[in-house]
Amino acid sequence: MKRLATLLLVTSMLVGVGTANAGENIDYLYRLHCSGCHGVDGAGSKVGRIPPFPGIVGHFAGSAEGRLYLVHVPGVAGAALPDAETAKLLNYVLQSWGRQELAGRARDFTAEEVRGLREMRMDDITALRQKLAVELAKRRISIAY
Numbered sequence: 001m002k003r004l005a006t007l008l009l010v011t012s013m014l015v016g017v018g019t020a021n022a023g024e025n026i027d028y029l030y031r032l033h034c035s036g037c038h039g040v041d042g043a044g045s046k047v048g049r050i051p052p053f054p055g056i057v058g059h060f061a062g063s064a065e066g067r068l069y070l071v072h073v074p075g076v077a078g079a080a081l082p083d084a085e086t087a088k089l090l091n092y093v094l095q096s097w098g099r100q101e102l103a104g105r106a107r108d109f110t111a112e113e114v115r116g117l118r119e120m121r122m123d124d125i126t127a128l129r130q131k132l133a134v135e136l137a138k139r140r141i142s143i144a145y
């Protein structure tokens, strides 16, 4: 029994350490899961129809539906990372390329927010981006690319 307890303790310590490292090294997670399509500079690709982050991504973070969109974009949903890492990755993207658009208005994503948004249904992500584009256009903001 004691041996089992020790084993469990050691295992949980190892898991804990692994998670902490992944959380701290968010730059590495971005390179691993996102940069293949979005580029290390977040510039995306015209040929691949991948939107550039600068000038655009920050605008999504200021509204509830925009935040729902960010959590459900295929690359984020498909990476199937834990809520905490997903929150950190989105914050990394927003802090790296959305600072100007955010202008301090949007709060950081938390693991709890990501979990809640993931539980919400997403039928048509493309339609949601179009709806957000229409709403932003009313404020003379373009997210076309």
Ligand code: HEC
Residues within 6 Å of the ligand: 030, 033, 034, 035, 036, 037, 038, 048, 049, 050, 051, 052, 056, 057, 070, 073, 074, 075, 076, 079, 089, 090, 093, 125, 129, 143
């Ligand atoms: C296989 C390629 C691919 C990968 C990998 C990928 N993405 Fe994307 N991403 C796209 C495409 C394409 C779009 C455009 C939305 C669409 O057409 O569905 C997009 C859109 C986005 C958007 C919204 C930008 C906008 O202007 O609409 C965000 C934010 C985003 N991705 C973040 C990420 C993050 C974070 C990761 C890593 C966890 C990631 N993506 C991985 C291809 C990818």
